[in-house]
Amino acid sequence: MKRQLNHLTLAMSGNNKTDTHPSTFILIGIPGLEAAHIWISIPFCVVYLLALVGNCSLLFIIKTDPNLHEPMYLFLCMLSVADLIVCTTAMPKLLSLFWFHDGEIPFEACLIQVFLIHSCSTMESGFFLAMAFDRYVAICNPLRHSAILTHTVIGGMGLVIVLQGTALLVPHPFLLRWLSYCRTNIISHTYCEFMALIKIACAETRIRRAYSLIVAFLTGGVDFILIICSYVLILHTVFRLPSKDARLKTLGTCVSHVSVILVSYTPAFFSFLTHRFGHHVPPHVHIIVANIYLLVPPMLNPIIYGVRTKRIRDRFLRVFCFPKPLN
Template identity: 85%
Template structure:
């Protein structure tokens, strides 16, 4: 450990420590992390395949869901392989450029996820509050432009992060007390004034996740107002049911995100391992849970899944019959 503290201002590598104080349990912690990661890959890839191959799912909500699935896969795949290498092989070394790339991909794709949640909320608003114009407004071209706008926003607003970190001197230590490279984790080990960089990060977080969350709440206020003015109870329940999956996904994603963001900046008395656990939950759990929520609650996706799965039975029987003959 002391050897890593002999540092210069511009390191070629950093050393990821993992979860401070729980190093002895890393191998056990890695097991659920690995399982959750594999489930996230399987669930999102299955979701993408099902939506692509089922023409009836080529609707705005499911197209935005595909965009969300891609962002989820990129986020967890950017962090988890290195995390598992650290936990399994004690390989905590990461090159400076790779660390900055990790910072950019994790933060920009997380911002894109928030934007896709907002786009999905807009789709629900149009479907419930203005159903006659829903298909006319949310055309394929409009959906594509909205998706492109969300991606460009994430790239443009988060591109300065790696440069802000590159220009900092790291003369205190090259050890990062985290499982992956995160903006605030690097800011904390810099030996220079970082108020402007922290302020920029705070402003970007508010302009993306903060504004998105406010607009999502506003859209659901209007949605609920419309739903409770519907004439029948069945119509109200049906309309609420179409929003259930989206609301569950938002709660699963935003809760750890806001907790991680607020504790990193204001929770100075929160134990470091709690910070890191929540940060990892934010990267791992939503990508795993999102396809499960939509798969269980959406009949079209569920029916298509069972339809694809049912093909395996006749194929297996035919194969065994051919071998027997």
């Protein structure tokens, strides 16, 4: 803690009127809860380890079982990779800050962190939409499902989502790099986040804020609207089925997807809206919700699909719990 206080003192005294581009930023974690950092790090670390184990296991199971090489599971693999990148980009530095009071992060590394977190989060939203499209085709046009969603189409959709997330978020680090940070280099956050850096800039940021808002709407906002539209069409088809059992069975194939959407979008929208409009929300609430958004969905997504999907659950039990005996 003494080391961190020294960093804060030097930053406050030296950077109020020094370089517009500091060589390092200083992350201070969760303001007001510094004394509890070590305790807060325990659930964060457990959740991160569960996310690593869960997503790596899911990738291994789907890769090694040809019967799972279907559109929904292939999109789920893409989502798992994006989840792993997002949480791994933020967590090692967060744990270093909480355990060793090492809040220093180089300027360039901070910009890379901003890009990876925001671009991969955008890709996650695109993969949710792709999974919703898969459910729409499977339920509303089942006879043509395999003809429409071929491996070539699936790969093309994944590539488009990755390129879109990269292209729209590449300007973010450059927009931040061209700003002046003459007041302070102290970031009141656990990781480098776009709005956290915008708040410590001493230049006009309205254009940058507007660009960030537009990108958020064109990606997460539009994706969410299209997901809702797909489920309206799905429900319209389901309620036309002749029997209650058929309706329940068909809706059951969507439960996992709807669950991961709710788990991911709820903290994402809350974090986005409070950062821009929730000026009376305490800073520690902002930061805790932002960390929940990065950590909890990557942990829960493989659990939800593992529990709800019999084929994944059975494969997991065969591989990890009851392996076949050697001959």
